[in-house]
Amino acid sequence: MTRSPRFDVLFDPVRIGPKTAKNRFFQVPHASGMTNANPYVRAAFRGMKAEGGWGVVSTGACSVHPSSDDTPFPFATLWDEADLRAHRVMTDAVHDHGALAAVELWHGGAAAVNRTSRYAPLSPSGVPWMATHVGFMSSARPKVMDAGDIRDLIRWHTEAAVRAERAGFDILYVYAGMGYLPYQFLLSDYNHRTDAYGGSVRNRVRLTEELIDAVREATGGRCAVALRISLQELRARASETAPSEAHEVITLLADAPDLFDVKMDYSATDCAPSRFAPEGSHEPVVDFVKTLTDKPVVGVGRFTSPDTMASMIRRGVLDLIGGARPSIADPFLPNKIAEGREDDIRECIGCNMCIASWHDGVWVRCTQNPTAGEEWRRGWHPEIVRKDSEGSVLIVGGGPAGLEAALTLGRRGFDVTVAEAQRELGGRLLWETRLPGLRQWFRVADYRLGQLRKMPHVSLHAESPMEASDVRDFGADHVIVATGARWTRNLCGANEIPSGPLDAPRVYTPDDIAAGVAIEGPVAVFDFDNYYMGSAIAEHLAALGLATTYITSAGSAQSWGVMTNEQPLVHKSFLKAGIAYRTLEIVEGFDGETVRLSQVFTGEARSVAARALVIVGQRAGGSALYDALAGEGLPSLSLTGDANAPGAIAHAVYQAHRTARELGTVAQDVRRDAPFAMRNLLRYGEAAQ
Numbered sequence: 001m002t003r004s005p006r007f008d009v010l011f012d013p014v015r016i017g018p019k020t021a022k023n024r025f026f027q028v029p030h031a032s033g034m035t036n037a038n039p040y041v042r043a044a045f046r047g048m049k050a051e052g053g054w055g056v057v058s059t060g061a062c063s064v065h066p067s068s069d070d071t072p073f074p075f076a077t078l079w080d081e082a083d084l085r086a087h088r089v090m091t092d093a094v095h096d097h098g099a100l101a102a103v104e105l106w107h108g109g110a111a112a113v114n115r116t117s118r119y120a121p122l123s124p125s126g127v128p129w130m131a132t133h134v135g136f137m138s139s140a141r142p143k144v145m146d147a148g149d150i151r152d153l154i155r156w157h158t159e160a161a162v163r164a165e166r167a168g169f170d171i172l173y174v175y176a177g178m179g180y181l182p183y184q185f186l187l188s189d190y191n192h193r194t195d196a197y198g199g200s201v202r203n204r205v206r207l208t209e210e211l212i213d214a215v216r217e218a219t220g221g222r223c224a225v226a227l228r229i230s231l232q233e234l235r236a237r238a239s240e241t242a243p244s245e246a247h248e249v250i251t252l253l254a255d256a257p258d259l260f261d262v263k264m265d266y267s268a269t270d271c272a273p274s275r276f277a278p279e280g281s282h283e284p285v286v287d288f289v290k291t292l293t294d295k296p297v298v299g300v301g302r303f304t305s306p307d308t309m310a311s312m313i314r315r316g317v318l319d320l321i322g323g324a325r326p327s328i329a330d331p332f333l334p335n336k337i338a339e340g341r342e343d344d345i346r347e348c349i350g351c352n353m354c355i356a357s358w359h360d361g362v363w364v365r366c367t368q369n370p371t372a373g374e375e376w377r378r379g380w381h382p383e384i385v386r387k388d389s390e391g392s393v394l395i396v397g398g399g400p401a402g403l404e405a406a407l408t409l410g411r412r413g414f415d416v417t418v419a420e421a422q423r424e425l426g427g428r429l430l431w432e433t434r435l436p437g438l439r440q441w442f443r444v445a446d447y448r449l450g451q452l453r454k455m456p457h458v459s460l461h462a463e464s465p466m467e468a469s470d471v472r473d474f475g476a477d478h479v480i481v482a483t484g485a486r487w488t489r490n491l492c493g494a495n496e497i498p499s500g501p502l503d504a505p506r507v508y509t510p511d512d513i514a515a516g517v518a519i520e521g522p523v524a525v526f527d528f529d530n531y532y533m534g535s536a537i538a539e540h541l542a543a544l545g546l547a548t549t550y551i552t553s554a555g556s557a558q559s560w561g562v563m564t565n566e567q568p569l570v571h572k573s574f575l576k577a578g579i580a581y582r583t584l585e586i587v588e589g590f591d592g593e594t595v596r597l598s599q600v601f602t603g604e605a606r607s608v609a610a611r612a613l614v615i616v617g618q619r620a621g622g623s624a625l626y627d628a629l630a631g632e633g634l635p636s637l638s639l640t641g642d643a644n645a646p647g648a649i650a651h652a653v654y655q656a657h658r659t660a661r662e663l664g665t666v667a668q669d670v671r672r673d674a675p676f677a678m679r680n681l682l683r684y685g686e687a688a689q
């Protein structure tokens with residue numbers, strides 16, 4: 001297939017200072033959960049994107065000094081020679097495929113509270129960053145930087161820049177965004193200084209400018225210098241001389257860096273879930289930058305549509321198409337467009353499981369791309385599966401797990417049959433993605449169905465409920481049961497451990513709503529699942545015009561949504577939809593008119609009037625079909641997806657991918673990565689002498 005000429009513009013080379021990117025696809029810095037302790041895992045993850053055609057591939061935040069220590073969140077470092085060697089593995093992997101390697105030099109200032117290094121966090125004026133956000137909260141408060149601290153900061157960037165060049169990086173970032181130290185100097189809220197670094201915008205910009213100059217000088221102009229800057233708050237602040245402070249800042253810095261990387265200020269807006277923000281949602285904040293500078297501009301917006309990308313270039317909004325999540329979901333996105341295969345793009349669904357991985361402190365996990373993070377450890381390639389088999393497989397269940405297993409086994413060369421009871425394939429996605437904001441999640445099924453329909457040796461059968469005798473009669477070499485999980489009516493105790501089912505009139509589960517049961521209002525939704533289902537059902541019921549009260553045993557609505565950046569947006573959405581919500585309460589009983597509640601900590605009795613109660617609590621896996629087949633002596637039988645262990649869609653897809661990769665093979669040991677040693681290893685006890 002050949003590329004559509006309307007996408008040619010995406011493949012123009014772009015000059016970035018002394019370097020040239022081969023095309024406009026720029027994997028901007030993003031967290032991977034991989035640190036210098038996993039140099040090969042990280043190199044394989046980043047290198048895969050270079051292999052997939054990204055013209056520039058960047059690290060995530062890379063600390064210039066131990067006074068910028070983000071633990072327990074994973075981050076990279078460029079503190080010494082061992083760090084340099086760790087990064088070299090990645091830059092080699094990126095260069096092997098003709099891409100440029102970028103490093104995001106980073107000092108977190110007051111946003112990095114140095115839990116391990118125990119340095120006092122640095123700040124322009126002692127104002128903490130996000131002091132109320134649980135992930136960033138600390139009992140430490142930042143110190144006010146003096147002139148010596150500012151000199152040190154510049155020197156640390158200089159030293160890190162020298163190491164970065166030696167490690168093979170082509171583009172070195174100065175990071176003035178997302179609450180980190182230079183950003184705090186830019187904003188008057190954080191910067192109350194009365195010296196040359198505070199007061200006027202001119203003075204507040206000074207530190208960023210000096211850092212850019214220092215990094216450029218340190219590498220003799222051989223590396224390109226990029227500025228990553230958040231513009232959401234600055235653009236909202238009035239200026240006497242320009243349309244906003246953001247305009248003033250960009251004007252002052254117009255010639256300073258070789259590249260502008262422009263973004264939002266907060267994780268929830270910068271990396272907004274698709275449930276609450278569409279593709280390209282940054283544009284209203286960053287659209288002016290190119291009018292004020294001749295330097296190339298890169299920006300993100302969860303771009304997965306090549307038409308949107310081309311339009312961003314043609315309309316003069318951006319010069320380079322930044323991708324973080326789209327590059328995780330599909331490292332081969334650029335090559336697919338280059339080859340005229342845009343239908344094959346595995347589009348990011350905007351669920352933010354990848355962000356949740358960073359918040360969890362682990363390697364990136366992706367709902368759409370189960371191979372993310374497994375490129376080195378398990379040797380999984382996102383596009384290529386060894387063609388090694390000619391047997392037949394029957395997969396029972398056509399949800400995310402069944403479809404992923406079918407795709408991977410189809411690629412391995414098996415004759416695959418999928419039998420699904422429902423009228424359509426898609427499993428839980430069929431109904432869940434009809435809930436408010438979740439439509440894009442159907443891409444999980446769309447992508448797989450699109451690929452499967454091109455495979456002549458795969459047959460997909462809807463309206464085909466299977467019983468044990470049907471499976472036996474079918475006679476496949478391998479049987480995979482992927483029949484999903486069911487929501488229970490179980491309540492829970494104050495410790496959120498599920499207890500027995502609630503037997504009362506008009507008590508429903510999400511499965512009942514999916515089956516089309518008519519709900520009477522007012523309705524109460526009791527959520528102790530704490531992910532999206534409870535809040536999405538509350539939004540759904542409110543949209544039907546029912547008076548809705550959301551009740552949770554946790555301290556906030558969709559409490560696990562703090563991991564996916566959804567939580568603040570869920571609260572806003574509840575307010576907009578008029579959904580009442582109650583926290584730290586559990587349901588004790590329901591008589592069809594009144595929900596009896598108790599406060600989690602005190603046990604105090606409370607109540608809410610309701611005609612219906614929806615319990616969003618525990619899901620039960622297991623499969624009667626699998627149990628019936630287990631004793632039959634079939635040559636090969638597996639249970640996978642939610643039926644094996646209920647969880648997020650990402651987990652079901654991952655389990656099924658692994659089941660399919662390993663089917664009929666001898667289990668392989670996973671590879672273990674290890675950091676480079678500092679110098680000569682000390683014996684225990686020597687260090688203290």
Ligand code: ADP
Pocket residue numbers: 396397398399400401402419420421422426427428429464465466467482483484485625640641642643649652
């Ligand atoms: P997962 O996330 O693990 O893929 P889902 O619940 O999304 O789980 O999908 C499971 C699918 O299996 C559902 O579409 C369901 O209709 C289907 N299914 C369950 N039991 C059978 C059966 N006996 N025969 C065929 N399909 C079944």
Ligand code: SF4
Pocket residue numbers: 324325326328329347348349350351352353354355365366367368369
């Ligand atoms: Fe996109 Fe979700 Fe994958 Fe993140 S986890 S890249 S949001 S599909």
